[in-house]
Amino acid sequence: MPEPLTDYLLLSDVHLGSDIVPHLRPWATTSWLLQEAAIDSRLVALFDHYRTPSAPGRQWKLILAGDFLDLVGVSLAAEQVETPPTVEELRCGLGSAPDHVVRKLNAIAARHPTVFAALARFLDAGNSLVFVRGNHDIELHWRRAQRAFVEAVAHHASTDIASRIEICPWFYAVDGLFYVEHGHEFDPMCSYGDPLLPVGLTDSRRIRDTPFSVLLRNVARPTRGLSSASYGYVGMSAYAFLLLKLGVSGSLAIAVRYGRACYRLVNETFQHALQRHVRRAEAKLKHFARRSGIDSARLAALRTVYVKPAVESLNYVVRSLYLDRIFAGLGAFAIALFALIAWSWASATTVGLCALPALPLAAYALIGRGTNTNPAAVMRSGAERIAALFHARWVIMGHTHDPMLVPVSPDSSYVNLGSWGQDDPPDEQTGTHESSRTFMVIREGEGALMRWDDTAGPVPFT
Helix, strand or coil, rough: CCEEEECCCCCCCCEEECCCCCCCHHHCCCHHHHHHHHHHHHHHHHHHCCCCCCCCCCCEEEECCCCCCCCCCCCCCCCCCCCCHHHHHHHCCCCCCCHHHEEEHHHHHHHHHHHHHHHHHHHCCCCEEEEEECCCCHHHHHHHHHHHHHHHHHCCCCCCHHHEEEECCCEEEEEEEEEEECHHHCCCCCCCCCCCCECHHHHHHHECCCCCHHHHHHHCCCCCCCCCCCCCCCCCHHHHHHHHHHHHHHHHHHHHHHHHHHHHHHHHHHHHCCCCCCHCCCCCCCCHHHHHHCCCHHHHHHHHHCCHHHHHHCCCCCCCCHHHHHHHHHHHHCCCHHHHHHHHCCCCHHHHHHHCCCCHHHHHHCCCCCCCCCCCCHHHHHHHHHHHHHCCCEEECCCCCEEEEEECCCCCEEEEEECCCCCCCCCCCCCHHHHCCCCEEEEECCEEEEEECCCCCCEECC
């Protein structure tokens, strides 16, 4: 009997588990549940709609292009685990050690049983699933966590579906047709530098720190009113308004949390300077080349498309955390205070000359040299190079939550799959983080970006 031909269904950024936050955000546990039910029902409807093959002799392959699970965002008390929790994990919740991740994953499966059951029905019908890791579910790097995900889906299946689930460590590509990755390696704030080896530089039992993961766990999650969608790519004025809103005690509390985050990231930068893991990374790349059948030269060329992680540059980390602007502001304040004190015993000319350096420092504190910019433009330009490397008609990513399908060359297009889920409770969401409910269908070699409508089902995205 001939092998069935394959059609593809692709979606990204569902963020299942972002509502499991009792340890750091107890005030959100009730309001969040109201919205998650609607997200779950739409996903179930989508998977059930595409469960049946599009034509006789064909099957569907569902590709989850990253951030399907919000493992990094889950906040459960670090208790009853094999790997002893660190001080940070006791404060922020379960971390990224394999057994911690399994517990978080099981909590997600228990919280969203209808979604996992719909995935099982989809696979029971003879279809297959490919899971491409994103920065929110990078913790699926661990084989133990991968097995837990498969088991969570298989629990609802009536047949043996384990062999039809593939978890990709980097990207998924069909040469001449499409290339899929999540896209976080184009974002310095979220990049791990090595997609195949994202483990810690000093603790190989945990995933490496990035500005995204550290700021999410240590600053955004514990701060009421600070959306996880807005802490990454905003200017200094947004934080100034937040401090005014939080008041004196709230501002002091967030300052302490921010200081801890800065310490972790500066320390991570110094660890990067020691060039650890180089040999292990090279071995991983060769192993991936052998397993994927993609030659090492093409993989090396792909690596050159990405940006450098923020933590590889102390200058970048300092600017991305606005530490340069904070110190400039403090310097301007100190100079102005000195000038004010000197006014009583020095001449006006002397005071004026002393106060003069405060002006450029104050201006820099307000304007600075920004580094925290949305990576959409870099992803789009990178897609053009990737299309040439993999002869791809479509280069498909997620990450930015901004759906689009735009040509990048005469023969190829860049696709962003948009999003389905939310990172924040309803009262803390921003307008920039609305779910698009978009996905892509590639059927018999023809692709279209679609949107899920609660009444009509799949409709063209415009």
